[in-house]
Amino acid sequence: MWAPLCLLLLVAHAVDMLALNRRKKQVGSGLGGNCTGCIICSEENGCSTCQQRLFLFIRREGIRQYGKCVHDCPPGYFGIRGQEVNRCKKCGATCESCFSQDFCIRCKRRFYLYKGKCLPTCPPGTLAHQNTQECQERSSQKKGRKDRRPHKDRKPGRRLDARPRPPTRQP
16 A cells, blocks of 8 residues: 555656756756746757746747857846746837837937937037037026026016117107
């Protein structure tokens, strides 16, 4: 009576050890260590499933693709966390670096960053800065002296430069 139970436990243990041994091979072998952080890995395609907190980055070469598990997505990609898998997804075509598909933080050459978008020219009311590749709001400073009092404290009809007004003609 104990023999079948012991045999069943022995087989269950052997199957468990086999699966553990297979998982160790998947994580540490092939592609020169590119299976690091993988749960499922193959010699042909690299990683296809990553450990919980890592992102799956798929690199394409011609018609082949190779998966790699990474802590942070490379430049030109952003991370999306999902229920099944965390993936690296490519930024928009004009974007060099981004937080999401719709929000860039650095643009490719010949584009200017404005409110998370990469534009070929800056919109009206902004200036293009070549060094930073960003559109910045134009300064709204007026010529002449400024009245430093808050708007509500100014006397009505008083101009900022304090010069007398020319008389207005009434018809």
